[in-house]
Amino acid sequence: EVVVLRLGHRPGRDDRMTTHVALTARALGADRAVLVGEATQAQETVDDITDRFGGPFDVTVTDSYRPLLRDWAGTVVHLTMYGEPVEEVTPTIREHHRSQPLLLVVGAGKVDFEVYDRADWNVGVTNQPHSEVAALAVFLDRLFDGTELDREWEDADRRVIPQATGKRVEEVDE
Numbered sequence: 001e002v003v004v005l006r007l008g009h010r011p012g013r014d015d016r017m018t019t020h021v022a023l024t025a026r027a028l029g030a031d032r033a034v035l036v037g038e039a040t041q042a043q044e045t046v047d048d049i050t051d052r053f054g055g056p057f058d059v060t061v062t063d064s065y066r067p068l069l070r071d072w073a074g075t076v077v078h079l080t081m082y083g084e085p086v087e088e089v090t091p092t093i094r095e096h097h098r099s100q101p102l103l104l105v106v107g108a109g110k111v112d113f114e115v116y117d118r119a120d121w122n123v124g125v126t127n128q129p130h131s132e133v134a135a136l137a138v139f140l141d142r143l144f145d146g147t148e149l150d151r152e153w154e155d156a157d158r159r160v161i162p163q164a165t166g167k168r169v170e171e172v173d174e
C-alpha cells in the first residue's frame with residue numbers, strides 16, 4: 001500500500017495544488033491520499049474523478065497529521081528539496097516497500113522538523129525548489145519503475161481511448 005499524506009493545506013490558496021497532489025497520487029499508482037486541513041473541496045473533486053474514471057482510490061481529510069505519522073506501521077518517505085537524491089535511494093525504498101506499506105509525505109508551506117526526523121528517508125527530486133506535484137510524480141514513477149502507467153481501472157463509467165489527434169471517450173457498461 002502507498003498512502004500520500006499532504007501536509008499543510010491553506011484554504012483557498014492551496015485548493016488546486018492539494019487537488020492536484022491527490023489526482024497525481026491516484027493516476028500514478030498510490031492507493032490513498034490523506035489531506036490535512038480544510039480540504040473537503042479537493043476531496044470532493046477527487047472523489048468525483050474516481051467515480052467517473054475508476055479506482056480504487058480513497059481520499060480522506062483529517063485535522064492533524066501527527067497521529068498518522070506517529071503510528072504508521074511501515075516506511076515513511078518525506079519528499080523535500082533538502083533530501084537525498086531520489087535516483088540513489090529509491091532502489092532501497094522499493095525493497096522495503098515489498099514487505100511494508102509506504103507513507104509518502106509532501107508539504108505545502110513550511111514543514112515542521114519533526115517530519116524530517118520521523119521520516120525513514122528524506123528524498124529530494126533534485127535539490128532545487130519546485131513543486132510537490134512534480135516531486136510526487138517523479139518519485140512514484142521511480143518507485144513503480146514505470147509499471148503504474150499501464151494499469152486497469154475498476155468501476156469506471158468512462159474510458160479514454162488514446163488518439164493521435166482529437167478526443168475519444170467511451171462509456172463503459174458493466
Ligand code: SAM
Nearest residue numbers: 079080081106107111124125128130131132135
Ligand atoms: N518552503 C517549504 C520548505 O522549506 O519546506 C517547501 C515548499 S514546496 C513549494 C512544497 C513541497 O514541495 C515541499 O514540502 C516538498 O514536499 C515538495 N518539494 C519541492 N521541491 C522538492 C524537491 N526538489 N524534491 C522533493 N520534494 C520537493
